[in-house]
Amino acid sequence: MNKQQNGIKLSFLGGVGEVGKNLMVLEYNNEMLVIDSGLAFPSDDMPGIDIVIPDFTYLINNRQKIKAILITHGHEDHIGALPYLLRELPNVPVYASKLSVALIENKLKEHKKIKCKPICVKPKQVVKIGNFQVEFVKVTHSISGSMALAITTPVGVYFHTGDFKIDYTPIDGDAMDMVRLAEISRKGVLLLTADSTNAERPGFSMSERKVGATLDNLFVQNASKRIIIATFASNVHRIQQILNICEKYNRKIVFTGRSMLNICETAAKIGELNFNKEIVVDVNNMDKFEDSQICILCTGSQGEENSALTRMANGEFNKIEIGSNDYVIFSSSVIPGNEKEINNVINLLYSKGASIIYESLAEVHVSGHAYQEELKTIHTLLKPKFFVPVHGEYRHLKAHSNLAKDLGMNERNIVIPEIGDTITINKNVIKKSGTVPSGIKLVDGYEVSEAGGIVQRDRMQLAEExxxxxxxxxxxxxxxxxxxxxxxxxxxxxxxxxxxxxxxxxxxxxxxxxxxxxxxxxxxxxxxxxxxxxxxxxxxxxxxxxxxxxxxxxxx
Ligand SMILES: [Zn+2]
Ligand SMILES: [Zn+2]
Missing domain, CATH: 3.10.20.580 (Ubiquitin-like (UB roll))
Structure with a gap:
């Protein structure tokens, strides 16, 4: 056996040098594990395209080697491409947490031919898959059911944080499992891959609980108004806090927007959202209540074209008319690239007389990703021999790499990956060892097509010429x-x-x-x-x- 075969390999089909479509492949000899299968949203030069997914050629060419797909959490940039991957690999088992499984099953309903039944795993659970022993570790993030992976390989322990922040006061009371991290560290961690989204931000991220306190204040200050809150439908803990506040101040809640209704129903069914059903009012019965008794929870925090909030702002949501007694809270961040759309919605809402509050005006949102001091905690706790920053644009990966160096890691032990790279790690060396086929595929409805394919070119030509x-x-x-x-x-x-x-x-x-x-x-x-x-x-x-x-x- 040559040296190459003795190492583990990590290949990147997405999620590095970009935000979105996270997908990594861990490989040892003839066995592969896929970690996440996410989507990205299309850029302006992809008219008519719904989503962008990674090119799966490498996985299709190696289908007999793939032993499992491991899902860290239920955000779209981690599960959004899963149905398309399962079309190609229908018999590969998928492991995910309870909420992730529920969200995946929801998604698969729209892809009738896929028969996959994801396997539900809990934090602390260890699953033996071929030569790998995979342990799921509880982490905190902006969606519940988020897990890191501690994978024992024949070469050493590989730890992947998944998306995470260190929230000591999470809404479900279940903090990140730091004790387990320390125990894993004692065995020695060969390789760490970690979330780099906020590697440029100094300090600590705020706790999700802080948002609850801010929202509570805003409810008191605007007691006579109708309150409309736009947030990410998948942020179950945020929604739980809003439900609690509504209950506290005797407001009825009105869910609007397809994904909001979908996710809240799913989360409530599996016990991830807990509330008295009586506080929920259908949008059709809303006018039986005073403005001061209503809180509308909706999608559209990114100014998405057909979302509930955008339709309200445009006067196209026939059951909800925006007026001067409306107080609109954007309990969300601005995802880069969406500035124009959000700005447009804000202008429209103002022009209809509404009052508006967003992240830069009050603490109505916190990030779900670790800031520098939290990243330092993880590095210090796990003491990995080798480090590969993931989940971020190049600048974020670079900042995270610098942070590791500041903590004393040798530059030779850090590799910043690009999409398509394969990195080989054995007991003594980490290095880029080659590339695998990579790229993007465009999804338009259910159709998957090549980037720059004929339909795409025609649309561009129609639009521009x-x-x-x-x-x-x-x-x-x-x-x-x-x-x-x-x-x-x-x-x-x-x-x-x-x-x-x-x-x-x-x-x-x-x-x-x-x-x-x-x-x-x-x-x-x-x-x-x-x-x-x-x-x-x-x-x-x-x-x-x-x-x-x-x-x-x-x-x-
Ligand atoms: Zn992510
Ligand atoms: Zn996430």
Whole structure:
């Protein structure tokens, strides 16, 4: 056996150098474990795309080696691509916590063909999977049921924090298992991979409980108003606090937004959310109560187009009309990239007379990711030999790497990964050892397509360059043209004022196709020539490259 085979390998299909679509592969000889399978949200240059998922080629090529998929927690950037991965690997067992299992099952309802039944695991539970022994460790984060992984491999212990913060006063009273961390550390930790999201932020993150105190104050100060709170549907502890405050001040709660209803129902069913059912009022019965007796809990904290809050702001939510007695709380952060949309919703709400409060005005939100001092605690406690920062853009990974160096770790023992990298770790050395196929796939409805594929290119071209449809009518009898070609354009020139140019285009086309023989010539070739002629013409005349669609119609 050569040295390479004696090491464990860690490959990255997402989640490094970016925020989103977390997916790592741990490998030893002929066995692989997949850690998380998350999605990312599309950027502006992906019109019509719902979500972005990692390219699974590496996993598909090695399907017989994959022993399990381990899920750290139920956020979309960790489970969002799971249905698409399970389409490719239908028989691989999935391990996850109770809430994660419930959220995954919810998701799989929309993917009827997948028969996977995720296996529910609890913190402290140890599962033997091939050569690996996987222990799940309780951590605190902005969703309950979050777990770190302590994986004993034939080479040594690998610890992955998953997303975490150290909250000493969590809402469920169940703090991160620091005792277990210390015990694991005593065995010696070979490799640590840890959440880098807030590696640039000094100090400690605030406890989730602080948000509860702020919200409580806001409820008192705005006792006569109708309160509307937008937050992340998956933040079950935040929602629990809001429910408690509503109960305390005798307000009824109205859930709006599909994911809010979905997740709250799921969480309540498995006992992760606890409240008196009588405080819930259906949106249709809301007008039986005074404004001061109502709290509306909704999605849309990121200004998402079809979310409940955006529809309210646009005046498109027919059961809720925003007015001057509304107090809107954004109990959320601004996810980079969403600034414009959120700003737009805030402006619309203000224009309807509502009062608004958001993160920069009061402590109505806390981050779910560890700040520098918390990261230092984990490094100091676990004392890993090697370190790989994960879950963050390059700057976050770099900051986390610097933090490890400040704590005395040798630079040679740290590797900052990029998507597609494989890192090999044996008892004495960590190094980048190669790459695996990686990239992105785009999901549009249920369809998965290549990035930059034909549909995508057409959409970009339509959006940026417009469209030109050419109709050529010929006689079915002899294949001759029955009239001048007809031209319809959208998105790059108006008919009005361009009549002359349009006539000229028709003539140019006519000159070209007049010699074509529609009886004997291949139509696709004729269409190809039409496209070429028009492309050259439009580019010369107006520096545009519209999508050109020639249609040939036979008439009697
Ligand atoms: Zn995450
Ligand atoms: Zn998370």
């Amino acid at each position: 417009g469209i030109c449809i050419v109709t050529i009518t010929i006689s079915a009898k002899n294949g001759s043209l029955t009239s001048k070609p007809d031209i319809l354009t959208r998105g790059f020139m108006t008919i009005k004022g361009n009549e002359e140019m349009l006539e000229e285009v028709k003539d140019v086309l006519l000159n070209q196709i007049i010699t074509a023989n529609f009886k004997t010539q291949d139509w696709s070739m004729i269409k190809g020539n039409v496209k070429k002629t028009l492309q050259t013409y439009f580019f010369k005349k107006c520096k545009r490259k519209p999508l050109i669609i020639p249609i040939i119609i036979e008439t009697n």
